Amino acid sequence: MAEQPSAVGNDAARREELAHRLGSLGVRRGGVLMVHASLSGTGAAPELVRDALLAALGPEGTLIVPAFTPENSDTSRAYREAVAGMGVAEAATYRETMPPFDPDATGCPTMGALAECVWSTHGAVRSAHPQTSLAGLGPRARQLLRWHPRRSHLGRLSPMRRLYAADAQILLLRVGFEVCSAFHYAEYLTRPRPPRRTYRCVVGDKGNWVEYRDLTLDDSDFGEIGSRLPRRMLAEAEWASRAVVLCAMRDVVGHAKGQMSGYRRALA
Template structure:
């Protein structure tokens, strides 16, 4: 699973995609986040997009929001590599209207299928399948603040975090779904990553920025243990 920022490298996303697929080989599967926070009126992205609008303008903006379509809706907030992978012929995208993932390779359909639209990134999402498959995470010129695998750790903390309501537009303009799911919080992901044992990480540099490779299982397990402590007021 790759999170990447290609700005300033001069490398087109297609070249990076092909290099990653070459390294993975014919049995490997490349996965990227294909999140669409713009599709929800309960997201931080929506609040930023509509900042300063009055009530009438806000209602008009909401009414015009296009529905999520797995095969067509772009994921601009996820960067050029994610959009490149999503649009590559043969890629498979999961069905969640706000936090989908996209995969390219022999296990893509197996990993992406069955993403419950009421479960962002928990046990009924591709993240749980990636964990079970002993996937690796590649942070390509980005930090742990975007390491979405840590969200799976949130679902596995005890006691469980609180729930909140989410809304997304799906299946036709004006057709909204509302559901309750975990109140996801990525505000401490960078700090969690900084506390991971160094032995778990392989580090390098590319185009002036750090690259980190690590196993998803170890990362999620350590993140879960951290969250179960300080997030609930324990030492």
């Protein structure tokens, strides 16, 4: 009777196959790669995908994921959805008991299984922003994520600027450009600047609400912006029955900035 392949063996083969596919797509060994991913329906554990990404990058490469926590706010869509249907007293209690952001302990459930896996991996680095932190693994992660002031979600003072300077690549693994957070960096580069707004979140201790101002970020047209990108900017493949897209951050941010500076201004 033939011996059945073990689950461990299957995982190793699948990890190797994905790493090879990513390398063939153009993921640079030794580079910086920011990944947005949906693993739903793949049957692949997030650890397998994380390890495949690290294998494609090689020991000198650095993997970055968004580890956003919009739940830690009373000015976010996530908060409004959470309190929808609550009475005044119940909503007040909910707000009072919201836990503060802790980069070493606060999960990022809306970012997906891969992001949760990466930030919680031993040795991972995570930036300190209470709403738009980034997390990373690799030799450049600490340098890229070292400083992230509240007043710059994803702007010139944030790690996003350092990813741009590092000529990072962006990988959309079974997701579309509507979740491409690098387009937010393009918002900071547009002229005239988008309007600013007030944000609030909990930091340090429960009940310690802080308030700050930053750009009014708007991702409602990101999918449309992505659809207008020249195809020459994109390397495309398929994995687990859905599209995989690789691109250079500088290229797509520059093109997104041009689009925003045009039609967004016309609509203002």
